[in-house]
Amino acid sequence: MRIFFTVLWLGLIVYSFGFAPPDQPQTLTLIQRLATGDWQGINPLIVSLFNLMGVWPLIYTALLVVDGQEQRFPAWPFAAFSFAVGAFALLPYFILRQPAPIFSGELNRGVRLWESRLTAIAISLLAMGFLGYGLVGGDWQDFWQQWQTSRFIHVMTLDFGLLSLLFPFLLIDDWQRRGIEKSLWRWWSLFPLLGALGYLLLRPPLILSKKSVA
Template structure:
């Protein structure tokens, strides 16, 4: 759809031309994050950075079981581990209509990525990240946003992936509780963990 392309173009323009802060080797925050020296970075910045490492797994969970469109989802879902919303937005714009009656993903893979144990482990990791965020400072995050090109871009990317999860849950999964997806990582994971319950509840209400 046109608005996916529009958001994608705006994201690129922001990342290339508008995002404030130093980049590459002159960005100490980026160098600390990429080298794993998290103690040198504000915990809230580290939490957002870590969340963006969780979301690609969530995209696998949301996209692969619904991979019935003309354009396969799995390459874009895998690319999201390095590109985030930069890979999911083009897929959403170009995937076209549903052309398959069954998903491309083998059933064992779907069962694994949606297994309650796997989802619960990811939930535990998410809660640990939330705990880290509470030690952070909004003021320090704002300073990092203006000083670091990576932080400014990943912040915008973070809000876009929140919206993408909401969009997928609403359109592909038909979830009336999709607004919970705006609760970072925790929302979509809880919806996936309890998907049989909310699906059953919706069917009951429909009948």
């Protein structure tokens, strides 16, 4: 799998900077407006996509805080940088990580926070709010035009798709850490975004090793 993730990462970089539509002069201004909440006149689909790209790292962190404890390197730098560059930051983690089907790490405050049902509810409400905002008021024709002409919109959409496709690779180990690897209901968690949110809301507690309990 390391070769697959490496090729995917390099392909993403090459495509984004070599084959995606050209950058537009107003891109920096658009990013500033999106980041500061000045959304008037901006297609709600673009507003929704931009903000959901900030929600995805929260979803990933809810798994990485556990998965990372079983790795030889910390997961938090990859999770932190993913808020800015999405899959560009997370793919190196997938390249370096080892399978971690058992949780033998420390059940510290950070893990408890991201394992909390309240945290899952907050992330889900945030995601559903932005998703609804885009779907209700969005202009798909305008979005399609901008996707074809703007590198920022084009790559951000591609990034969103990759984050959706990569998430199941973390789920496989997380299923085993919770003893649901043979449960039929786990498969709906593979559904992009909504499945991930549902999984955070309904996933059972971690099965703790003696080391974790101690």
